[in-house]
Amino acid sequence: MENMVERFIQKHRLIPKGATIVVGVSGGPDSMALLYFLHQRRQFWNIKLIACCVDHQLRGEDSRKDLLFVETFCQQYGIAFEGKTIDVPQIMQDMGISVETAARLGRYQAFEEVMVKQQADCLALGHHGDDQIETMLMRQVRGSFGAARAGMPVQRTFANGYIIRPFLSVTKEQIEQYCHNAGIVPRIDPSNFSEAITRNRFRKHVLPFLKQENPLVHLRFQEDSERIRDDSLYLDSLAQEKLQSVVVEQSTTHMVISIRRLIDTPIPLQRRMIHLILKYLYNHDHKEAYHQSIHIEEVLYWLSVTKSSGERHLPKGLLVKRSYDLCHFIIGKEEARQTFSIGSSKLRLTIPGLTKAPLARVLAEVIHTYPTDSLNPNEFICDFDLLEGPLYLRHRKPGDRLRPLGMKGTKKVKDLFIDKKIDRQDRDRWLFLVDQGDQIVWIPFLRRGELYRVTSRTKRFLKLTIETTAFGRTF
Numbered sequence: 001m002e003n004m005v006e007r008f009i010q011k012h013r014l015i016p017k018g019a020t021i022v023v024g025v026s027g028g029p030d031s032m033a034l035l036y037f038l039h040q041r042r043q044f045w046n047i048k049l050i051a052c053c054v055d056h057q058l059r060g061e062d063s064r065k066d067l068l069f070v071e072t073f074c075q076q077y078g079i080a081f082e083g084k085t086i087d088v089p090q091i092m093q094d095m096g097i098s099v100e101t102a103a104r105l106g107r108y109q110a111f112e113e114v115m116v117k118q119q120a121d122c123l124a125l126g127h128h129g130d131d132q133i134e135t136m137l138m139r140q141v142r143g144s145f146g147a148a149r150a151g152m153p154v155q156r157t158f159a160n161g162y163i164i165r166p167f168l169s170v171t172k173e174q175i176e177q178y179c180h181n182a183g184i185v186p187r188i189d190p191s192n193f194s195e196a197i198t199r200n201r202f203r204k205h206v207l208p209f210l211k212q213e214n215p216l217v218h219l220r221f222q223e224d225s226e227r228i229r230d231d232s233l234y235l236d237s238l239a240q241e242k243l244q245s246v247v248v249e250q251s252t253t254h255m256v257i258s259i260r261r262l263i264d265t266p267i268p269l270q271r272r273m274i275h276l277i278l279k280y281l282y283n284h285d286h287k288e289a290y291h292q293s294i295h296i297e298e299v300l301y302w303l304s305v306t307k308s309s310g311e312r313h314l315p316k317g318l319l320v321k322r323s324y325d326l327c328h329f330i331i332g333k334e335e336a337r338q339t340f341s342i343g344s345s346k347l348r349l350t351i352p353g354l355t356k357a358p359l360a361r362v363l364a365e366v367i368h369t370y371p372t373d374s375l376n377p378n379e380f381i382c383d384f385d386l387l388e389g390p391l392y393l394r395h396r397k398p399g400d401r402l403r404p405l406g407m408k409g410t411k412k413v414k415d416l417f418i419d420k421k422i423d424r425q426d427r428d429r430w431l432f433l434v435d436q437g438d439q440i441v442w443i444p445f446l447r448r449g450e451l452y453r454v455t456s457r458t459k460r461f462l463k464l465t466i467e468t469t470a471f472g473r474t475f
């Protein structure tokens with residue numbers, strides 16, 4: 001097993017020499033084996049390891065014991081350890097999401113904090129080849145499209161570095177054997193056996209058959225995952241290029257295309273163009289809607305085979321309307337006008353965390369270094385330690401003024417809107433970031449303010465990213 005992993009790491013250049021690596025360790029066999037493996041190889045790569053265990057507090061005393069188990073193991077081997085405890089029910093309540101999603105979000109937030117604190121290059125996770133088969137089968141059975149059919153990436157950007165998955169080339173059985181040989185007796189999470197969980201049903205009923213047919217099936221799935229991702233990236237770039245000549249008109253909530261120009265292109269690009277249009281209008285939200293091939297096929301069939309005019313309704317209020325050669329894609333226009341409002345009240349931001357407003361969401365991150373990339377109009381950074389209270393989102397009020405960044409005096413918000421030719425409806429829907437004294441700090445997509453500006457003395461930065469289809473532009 002060690003040789004397989006070593007080759008996989010080299011092939012994908014996963015570990016730079018001298019790297020600082022945070023390892024996500026739950027106490028289960030996969031991540032314990034990963035931690036032990038990297039520890040054994042620490043001198044060869046000259047790496048610094050930090051084990052990070054997150055207690056989700058979902059299995060009471062048991063999950064606390066998992067954390068203590070990992071901590072004791074680390075003490076025994078002289079590995080740096082970071083234990084994090086997160087309040088999953090609170091995240092569920094704040095964001096109205098399921099327990100699995102809240103646990104995942106909280107866990108990744110905790111990983112990110114440790115990555116930043118340790119100035120780490122990578123976060124290593126213990127996903128293995130069998131996990132990859134399950135992931136890809138589940139995505140295929142669900143009917144995913146394009147790159148969404150690939151499995152988990154071997155490497156992807158995360159926080160100030162990368163997530164890496166060095167064990168994707170080996171099986172669960174190999175890992176268990178490795179633990180056994182190393183004398184590691186990992187903790188077992190009983191929820192891994194519950195058939196109420198989709199992944200576990202695939203593991204129990206489908207994997208044994210595939211492994212019987214080909215014991216190296218995990219390598220075939222892994223290769224396929226990499227190929228699907230590469231092919232998709234290439235085809236998507238061609239589709240993106242072609243789309244410029246197919247789109248007749250475009251705003252953040254509305255896209256008009258020429259049907260004739262669409263169906264004049266090769267079918268694989270047609271599918272990808274529809275996918276890009278849906279992704280754009282859904283603003284990368286509702287992945288379940290735009291990654292599903294069924295909707296893409298439905299629209300294409302209607303446009304290329306049938307001649308009928310009329311309308312089609314896709315999930316989450318996306319309307320597709322056809323008239324002669326033109327096809328309109330309109331996202332929640334009415335809905336946007338009527339419900340994009342947080343009323344006269346203010347919405348308090350979760351810092352750090354994700355705040356959802358109707359048709360918009362704001363991600364707040366506390367970071368320790370100023371990003372080297374220039375900021376997009378949907379991003380804002382201020383001095384976290386200068387803030388004295390919470391921040392809020394609200395709509396505009398008569399007489400609102402902003403002191404723009406780098407200016408001494410203030411300007412009327414109304415004039416800022418007029419300068420940028422923002423129409424009246426959009427002005428009413430625009431969101432403003434204000435402090436607890438109701439002073440405007442930032443007008444997303446329009447102007448950053450002078451308040452709490454970053455200086456050479458700033459130690460901690462608050463970075464806000466807003467995503468919305470309701471006003472401004474999406475990125």
Ligand SMILES: Nc1ncnc2c1ncn2[C@@H]1O[C@H](COP(=O)(O)OP(=O)(O)OP(=O)(O)O)[C@@H](O)[C@H]1O
Nearest residue numbers: 024025026028029030031032052053054125126127
């Ligand atoms: N509570 C946690 N704390 C730290 N890392 C975690 C935690 N849960 C999961 N991870 C990381 O994410 C990877 C995948 O998690 P998942 O729950 O899918 O795996 P698993 O099959 O339970 O793995 P393991 O055998 O390591 O528990 C783990 O191998 C580990 O690296």
